[in-house]
Amino acid sequence: MLQSLLFTKTRKDAPKDEVSKNADLLIRAGYIHKEMAGVYSYLPLGLRVMNKIVGIIREEMNAIGGQELSLTALQDKNLWEKTNRWSDEVLDVWFKTTLKNGTEVGLGTTHEEELTNLMKDFIHSYRDLPIYAYQFQTKFRNETRAKSGIMRCREFLMKDLYSFCRDDKEHAVFYEKAKQAYVNIYNRIGIGDITYITFSSGGTFSKYSHEFQTLTEAGEDSIFVDEKKKMAVNKEVLNDEVLNDLELKRENLVEKKAVEVGNIFSLGSKFSDALDLTYSDEKGNKQKVIMGCYGIGPGRVMGTVAEVLSDDKGLVWPESISPFAIHLISIEDKEGKVLTSANELYNRLIASNIEVLYDNRDVRAGEKFADSDLMGISIRVIISEKTLKEDSVEIKHRSSGVIEMLKITEFLSKFLK
Amino acid sequence: MLQSLLFTKTRKDAPKDEVSKNADLLIRAGYIHKEMAGVYSYLPLGLRVMNKIVGIIREEMNAIGGQELSLTALQDKNLWEKTNRWSDEVLDVWFKTTLKNGTEVGLGTTHEEELTNLMKDFIHSYRDLPIYAYQFQTKFRNETRAKSGIMRCREFLMKDLYSFCRDDKEHAVFYEKAKQAYVNIYNRIGIGDITYITFSSGGTFSKYSHEFQTLTEAGEDSIFVDEKKKMAVNKEVLNDEVLNDLELKRENLVEKKAVEVGNIFSLGSKFSDALDLTYSDEKGNKQKVIMGCYGIGPGRVMGTVAEVLSDDKGLVWPESISPFAIHLISIEDKEGKVLTSANELYNRLIASNIEVLYDNRDVRAGEKFADSDLMGISIRVIISEKTLKEDSVEIKHRSSGVIEMLKITEFLSKFLK
Numbered sequence: 001m002l003q004s005l006l007f008t009k010t011r012k013d014a015p016k017d018e019v020s021k022n023a024d025l026l027i028r029a030g031y032i033h034k035e036m037a038g039v040y041s042y043l044p045l046g047l048r049v050m051n052k053i054v055g056i057i058r059e060e061m062n063a064i065g066g067q068e069l070s071l072t073a074l075q076d077k078n079l080w081e082k083t084n085r086w087s088d089e090v091l092d093v094w095f096k097t098t099l100k101n102g103t104e105v106g107l108g109t110t111h112e113e114e115l116t117n118l119m120k121d122f123i124h125s126y127r128d129l130p131i132y133a134y135q136f137q138t139k140f141r142n143e144t145r146a147k148s149g150i151m152r153c154r155e156f157l158m159k160d161l162y163s164f165c166r167d168d169k170e171h172a173v174f175y176e177k178a179k180q181a182y183v184n185i186y187n188r189i190g191i192g193d194i195t196y197i198t199f200s201s202g203g204t205f206s207k208y209s210h211e212f213q214t215l216t217e218a219g220e221d222s223i224f225v226d227e228k229k230k231m232a233v234n235k236e237v238l239n240d241e242v243l244n245d246l247e248l249k250r251e252n253l254v255e256k257k258a259v260e261v262g263n264i265f266s267l268g269s270k271f272s273d274a275l276d277l278t279y280s281d282e283k284g285n286k287q288k289v290i291m292g293c294y295g296i297g298p299g300r301v302m303g304t305v306a307e308v309l310s311d312d313k314g315l316v317w318p319e320s321i322s323p324f325a326i327h328l329i330s331i332e333d334k335e336g337k338v339l340t341s342a343n344e345l346y347n348r349l350i351a352s353n354i355e356v357l358y359d360n361r362d363v364r365a366g367e368k369f370a371d372s373d374l375m376g377i378s379i380r381v382i383i384s385e386k387t388l389k390e391d392s393v394e395i396k397h398r399s400s401g402v403i404e405m406l407k408i409t410e411f412l413s414k415f416l417k
Numbered sequence: 418m419l420q421s422l423l424f425t426k427t428r429k430d431a432p433k434d435e436v437s438k439n440a441d442l443l444i445r446a447g448y449i450h451k452e453m454a455g456v457y458s459y460l461p462l463g464l465r466v467m468n469k470i471v472g473i474i475r476e477e478m479n480a481i482g483g484q485e486l487s488l489t490a491l492q493d494k495n496l497w498e499k500t501n502r503w504s505d506e507v508l509d510v511w512f513k514t515t516l517k518n519g520t521e522v523g524l525g526t527t528h529e530e531e532l533t534n535l536m537k538d539f540i541h542s543y544r545d546l547p548i549y550a551y552q553f554q555t556k557f558r559n560e561t562r563a564k565s566g567i568m569r570c571r572e573f574l575m576k577d578l579y580s581f582c583r584d585d586k587e588h589a590v591f592y593e594k595a596k597q598a599y600v601n602i603y604n605r606i607g608i609g610d611i612t613y614i615t616f617s618s619g620g621t622f623s624k625y626s627h628e629f630q631t632l633t634e635a636g637e638d639s640i641f642v643d644e645k646k647k648m649a650v651n652k653e654v655l656n657d658e659v660l661n662d663l664e665l666k667r668e669n670l671v672e673k674k675a676v677e678v679g680n681i682f683s684l685g686s687k688f689s690d691a692l693d694l695t696y697s698d699e700k701g702n703k704q705k706v707i708m709g710c711y712g713i714g715p716g717r718v719m720g721t722v723a724e725v726l727s728d729d730k731g732l733v734w735p736e737s738i739s740p741f742a743i744h745l746i747s748i749e750d751k752e753g754k755v756l757t758s759a760n761e762l763y764n765r766l767i768a769s770n771i772e773v774l775y776d777n778r779d780v781r782a783g784e785k786f787a788d789s790d791l792m793g794i795s796i797r798v799i800i801s802e803k804t805l806k807e808d809s810v811e812i813k814h815r816s817s818g819v820i821e822m823l824k825i826t827e828f829l830s831k832f833l834k
Contacts, residue, residue, distance in 0.1 A: 007550065
């Protein structure tokens with residue numbers, strides 16, 4: 001894409017009402033726009049990063065047998081009354097509204113109720129199980145505090161997978177697969193090394209749930225990390241019994257601030273009991289369906305990456321989620337020779353389906369570089385009178401800062417492979 | 418995908434509370450699930466069709482310079498008060514809810530206000546224009562009647578593009594491009610021949626708007642069609658002046674029922690005036706930004722296709738939006754020889770990234786065929802003892818019913834190209 005056509009522009013001034021680094025950077029670089037506290041629009045660059053993250057999550061969910069669907073925001077009160085979660089005292093983040101005929105409806109904060117009820121149409125026999133169904137869907141949560149940029153929102157995209165199994169054993173096998181899929185996701189997104197599987201409270205049906213916590217001072221959680229074992233315990237559940245269970249020693253633990261970028265949860269038959277979802281086993285006996293849920297917010301992950309991988313010049317995207325693969329920058333000479341070569345290079349890259357943002361604007365080199373640093377595209381390619389003298393381009397890796405000169409032919413053969 | 422793993426199943430009985438053909442077929446074939454009147458979930462097959470439609474629309478919007486973003490559902494009351502559209506008496510389909518602090522917010526029924534306000538951050542000079550921005554976003558409309566299946570919903574996906582131009586002339590050029598893009602969309606989706614550009618009322622800033630109306634008895638609109646000129650006029654605006662304007666003759670018009678599958682609208686400076694979005698021209702003078710909006714509901718398009726292209730056996734998807742390219746059906750023999758060949762064929766297709774639904778279930782051939790007819794995948798490939806005797810498969814085109822025998826090698830070379 002030609003940067004001259006991109007409608008967003010960078011801005012130098014920090015947005016007035018933001019205290020979080022992720023929102024500050026993402027707004028200044030033109031990735032998001034604040035509509036109200038905890039409610040952000042995704043502009044073209046932001047949407048591109050979001051879609052990359054969604055793509056990675058989708059691949060990992062499909063790889064473990066997930067089937068994608070799309071549930072609704074509007075929620076039927078009757079279902080939530082059956083699980084005793086309709087009351088604002090039980091679930092304190094509800095947004096509620098009413099149909100024209102006066103019927104009260106809620107905006108989905110999570111989707112166990114809707115999907116469990118839906119599955120009653122499809123789960124009857126042991127032959128129908130297991131089922132792993134997931135979606136990317138907008139959740140609404142009426143948060144009192146929403147000061148962490150896109151890391152805590154009132155309206156946000158979430159991937160939620162729900163598993164429906166025949167018994168605890170089948171559930172346990174899938175739960176481990178899902179855990180590994182989550183590890184893969186954070187590794188692929190570039191925050192694997194600072195993201196810890198963290199033991200947290202488990203609810204009625206299992207002793208623990210697992211959170212994925214990424215270390216950052218901007219996080220709202222406190223976790224105790226065993227760096228050698230690459231394990232952590234949420235402060236909320238830390239006690240001697242838990243340490244004993246997990247074979248952890250208090251002296252090996254370090255307290256850290258972290259943000260929860262995902263969690264997985266065994267639900268047992270809590271929802272299937274309440275909504276009467278059962279199946280007939282091989283002998284025709286009625287059995288409980290055993291469920292689990294597996295959540296991850298692509299927007300929160302994006303905010304976390306913005307928070308932890310950025311530097312004092314701006315955003316730093318890992319290649320896997322960079323809005324464009326290449327930021328091509330032309331530095332003009334007087335004869336317009338650079339422009340011709342830059343256009344040619346751009347067209348070759350585009351023809352090969354490489355995602356390129358091409359800064360063809362008629363502005364100073366310094367401004368182009370500052371904007372490029374702020375925007376954080378993973379690889380910058382500079383073409384100028386100087387590089388052309390050697391039939392080369394200059395490659396700068398945004399993350400490492402490493403600069404290399406490459407012959408244009410070499411560069412092309414490297415990227416068009 | 419293996420059909421034995423697909424969690425949805427077809428059902429023979431019509432859903433109780435549906436009067437529309439599209440919802441009846443889509444529910445029976447396992448494409449959608451009704452949550453409440455006018456609120457439907459999209460199951461894996463339905464989501465695949467939806468994504469195909471979205472993909473076609475996205476390509477056409479990108480081709481005319483559209484930049485994709487994603488706005489929010491939660492709406493700031495202040496903006497809508499400025500355009501005088503907050504009141505339920507003015508806009509009678511609002512869903513409203515409140516933040517914890519008591520602030521009233523709305524759920525977006527459309528997004529002129531939010532995007533116009535957002536553009537104030539990016540539009541300052543004539544150099545910043547034109548801008549064409551679009552999104553695929555969930556709209557909420559508190560409809561009193563919602564009996565047309567996915568053709569009229571309380572919650573539904575919508576593609577809405579908004580154009581921001583320097584003047585009426587620049588607007589008019591883009592408006593014509595958008596109109597042609599819409600024509601392309603309906604052609605590609607397979608309903609071009611029965612979809613009419615229909616003149617409708619234009620509002621304050623232009624005499625007409627243009628609707629895209631697809632002929633169907635299930636439609637809620639009445640239009641007058643000139644079949645030769647491939648033009649139509651909405652009944653609401655039909656009078657002598659309009660006929661004169663459009664050079665149409667009453668005697669050439671036929672009244673038809675139709676469903677509005679898209680509309681495009683010149684907005685003039687209605688929203689930019691109300692929200693104070695202006696730009697400086699070459700001379701530094703403040704000028705009005707001229708806007709247009711261009712809407713299409715992928716779900717309504719899907720419902721319309723289900724309504725108009727289906728037959729008495731079930732759904733009929735055009736190739737461009739079929740949930741899978743191929744429905745592979747194996748008819749078992751006793752020795753399991755067919756199974757081996759069918760598995761092999763399936764694996765070859767999958768390895769070449771062909772989207773295949775493979776009915777490997779252990780059920781009668783008649784049941785497989787009936788399910789396949791109901792589900793409506795555009796091409797059916799049958800492999801059986803009979804076809805294998807001739808090293809062939811039988812191809813059946815769902816739409817035409819045409820059957821052909823093809824050598825497996827021929828079939829592969831045709832589809833793997």
